[in-house]
Amino acid sequence: MIVIRWPAEAIWQAVEPLLAGFTVEVLPEIDSSNSELMRRARVGRTEPVLLVAERQTAGRGRLGRGWQSAAGDSLTFSLGLPLAAADWAGLSLAVGVSCAESLHPRIRLKWPNDLWLDDRKLAGILIETASSGAGPARYAVIGIGLNVAPRPAEGLSTPPAALRELDPGADAGSALLRIAEPLVRTLQAFEHYGFAPFQGRFQARDALRDRPVALSDGTTGTAHGVTDAGSLLVHTAAGMQAISSSEVSVRPATP
Ligand code: BTN
Numbered sequence: 710m711i712v713i714r715w716p717a718e719a720i721w722q723a724v725e726p727l728l729a730g731f732t733v734e735v736l737p738e739i740d741s742s743n744s745e746l747m748r749r750a751r752v753g754r755t756e757p758v759l760l761v762a763e764r765q766t767a768g769r770g771r772l773g774r775g776w777q778s779a780a781g782d783s784l785t786f787s788l789g790l791p792l793a794a795a796d797w798a799g800l801s802l803a804v805g806v807s808c809a810e811s812l813h814p815r816i817r818l819k820w821p822n823d824l825w826l827d828d829r830k831l832a833g834i835l836i837e838t839a840s841s842g843a844g845p846a847r848y849a850v851i852g853i854g855l856n857v858a859p860r861p862a863e864g865l866s867t868p869p870a871a872l873r874e875l876d877p878g879a880d881a882g883s884a885l886l887r888i889a890e891p892l893v894r895t896l897q898a899f900e901h902y903g904f905a906p907f908q909g910r911f912q913a914r915d916a917l918r919d920r921p922v923a924l925s926d927g928t929t930g931t932a933h934g935v936t937d938a939g940s941l942l943v944h945t946a947a948g949m950q951a952i953s954s955s956e957v958s959v960r961p962a963t964p
Contacts, residue, residue, distance in 0.1 A: 750839035799904025799939025807895035826870035
């Protein structure tokens with residue numbers, strides 16, 4: 710059995726002053742930390758919580774994909790909290806900016822919500838929301854999966870990146886401690902000001918900027934950064950297009 714030491718108390722002490730009623734919960738096994746918080750929200754449990762899953766049996770990624778992770782070698786958690794954002798556009802980008810800045814200067818961001826290291830996926834973000842009852846707020850579930858130790862390619866064309874390539878001493882607990890409090894501050898800033906204040910910080914780490922890209926809808930072009938609403942600008946044969954749909958995936962293409 711793998712015993713992981715989680716800095717739950719230190720995270721709680723850093724976050725609770727920002728988020729009244731905040732708790733940290735560590736589960737040895739669950740299907741998916743996002744699914745669990747969404748289930749709770751549907752029965753009215755919309756309190757702020759950081760739910761760490763040591764092992765996920767049915768981890769979920771974007772676009773209906775799965776998310777593979779191994780206990781001890783990955784960090785998988787979801788942060789659930791009520792958010793009253795006037796405009797939700799760009800939230801996953803802001804979350805990516807926050808996580809990348811917390812972890813390492815070399816980490817780059819691949820629109821809309823991947824952390825990359827040397828063009829390989831280091832982490833993914835899955836954001837879901839549920840009704841939080843009366844009032845303008847929705848319950849936001851921010852799920853993050855981060856590869857800490859290298860893992861096999863498992864059918865992917867390139868093996869995923871791992872945090873230990875940047876910091877050989879990294880572990881899931883210390884990574885979570887670095888991510889958690891800045892992430893809550895990011896969400897609170899996003900709630901008030903939207904994506905615009907994060908635009909420049911995203912551009913500074915944009916992995917696709919000025920590169921040829923192919924979209925899953927067949928469009929090809931050159932990526933030119935993001936708008937202040939978080940849309941990806943792609944210069945195509947039909948002119949500049951702002952891609953906002955989270956249903957579209959994008960990858961670098963050979964020119
Ligand atoms: C993606 O890259 O497609 C998003 C991956 C998100 C994975 C995390 S792991 C913690 C949380 N629980 C899940 O089931 N998914 C997210």
